[in-house]
Amino acid sequence: MNFIETRGNDGQRPEKVTFSQAILSPISSFGGIYSPESMPDLGENFLAKHLSSSYKTLAKSVLEAFDIDIDSAIIDKALALYDEFDDPANPVPVVKVLDDLYVSELYHGPTRAFKDMALQPFGIVLSSIAQQRNDNYLILAATSGDTGPAALETFKNKANVQVACMYPVGGTSDVQRLQMVTEDATNLKVIGVKGDFDDTQNALKLLLASGSFNKKLREKNISLSAANSVNFGRIIFQTIYHIHSYLELVRQNAINLGEKVYLDVPSGNFGNALGGYYAMKMGLPVEKILIASNNNNVLTKLINTGAYDLRAQSVIPTTSPAMDILKSSNIERILFDLFGEIRTKELMQQLDIEKHYQLSDAELKTIQAIFSADYCNDEEGKAYIKNTFEKGYLMDPHTATCFKAYDTCREKQLKTIVYSTAEWTKFSPVIANALTGEVDAHDIDALKSIAKEAGIEIPTVISELFDKEITQKSVIEKDAIEEEILSFL
């Protein structure tokens, strides 16, 4: 399968690229992104065939249907990483929580957040093709918390890949910071940047655009790549768990094969929801995809009014920080798929220049036939965490936003799959606050009080972080990033 550009082709770049090209150099004409030219059919026959397949078998079949230019042996090696999840036989448990509500737990990997679902196998794929081509890649990442640990974990000690990961000092939780600064592989560099996440991300963008930086990389024979969520190498792995979760509901006798469900997705950059959209397009019986946001509710407004408006908007810090995003990159792939490249280019350029766009009534109708959306503020989120805990289920603040969408967005009484994107251990101060009222606890104290309250153990991968040696000590001003990275290389 080939990949084409969401904003059309500029005549300079190839009109179509393969999967490996799209993931190695994700930058395309007019600032667009690569999208699949067509989609395989994974409708009822496919689903029936995989009713009793393991996660890995299903995943292999989905990837084969995409017909990507990656050797089968590499794919097997990448998928074998799901064996390292808590339960190798079922890396993504789906748990019944309310009558119609099932939670698909995407956080059972090494860094306890859903980024592992895609980044774990993606690391193997990228490193393997870099080795085959004898190329060396530098992955630059700016993280507000979950992508950083997952990217470091997957690329640690991998051949032909180095990672420089920047985080805002004081802008992540203790657990997230410790997951990064205790990584000690020689191909990894973690840099604390003085400033907030936007400063960090802007510094990264400047660096990516810097002629002198790129020249110095070329002299060292290093190419730049990215592991952010617009990379299709991540998206492809995010279609699989939607299909798996649906099949789990069939296996649990919650639905019959063919029955429609709602997918309920806590959304930021829209990678997770896009995976659900592709799954639906390939034939998964989905009634609608519910898009859950926090107070940074650009997606709610887009889906309810057709307006994407960034004017006079700034990011509002919330208790679900992985969704504190205003420019949701993967929406562009939806626009492209529904409205084509000319319209997508027009809308995205308008957003870049004028900071807003408005869909037509007909376009809005098309969007609303697929998506519904609502947002959940921090107080509501806390109440959902507490109430749901009292019913016997412990969840993180990102997952909680989906419970609001479950209450407000469903038009039919269909079974609903809520995606849980982080374990309670990653956002413990907020959860402790919701459960016991304690405020501003350090992670370690919050972890202990939740463990006590819930009668569970703190997982060792988390508790041992607090005793590990801190190996990544760089904390710098943002204008010193370039020098810091070059000296690491």
Ligand SMILES: *Cc1c(COP(=O)(O)O)cnc(C)c1O
């Ligand atoms: C990244 C992340 C999200 C948002 O996912 P997108 O694919 O960017 O929409 C939600 N919750 C958590 C915990 C995350 O780490």
